[in-house]
Amino acid sequence: MKSITKLSAILLAAATCAVWPAMAQDATQPATNTAPRPARVPTRYGGVIASIDGTNMVLTLKGRNAETKVKITSTTKITKDRQPATFSDAVEGLRVNGSGKKGDDGVWTATTLSIMSTPAPKPPPAAGANPSQ
Secondary structure (H helix, E strand, C coil), X not given: CHHHHHHHHHHHHHHHHHHHHHHHHHHHCCCCCCCCCCCCCCCEEEEEEEEEECCCCEEEEECCCCEEEEECCCCCEEEEXXXXXXXXXXXXXXXXXXXXXXXXXXXXEEEEEEEEEEECXXXXXXXXXXXXX
């Protein structure tokens, strides 16, 4: 009787060891056959128009911490205050934002450009400055 119990225990252990690698392999397989997603790349830009190059259709935007160049193409969808607009509606001092693709050179190629007709607010005076002077 003891030999049957030992034999059964050995066979059970052997079967478990044989199945274990297959179970571990299944656990590492992705649940679906889709490729992993690439890291999300920012696709939005925005700022205040600092300068306009009408010849090359490039806007230079001043942001909080940096300057951004945005190339406008013939396929760029341009709006001003949510109405259809053209590149000539872009004026220095207006706020803009949009979406597009950032090139390796750091210049954006705009897919959309949204112009806001109200100028960007002026920054507050520095602390300790006398605004009446």
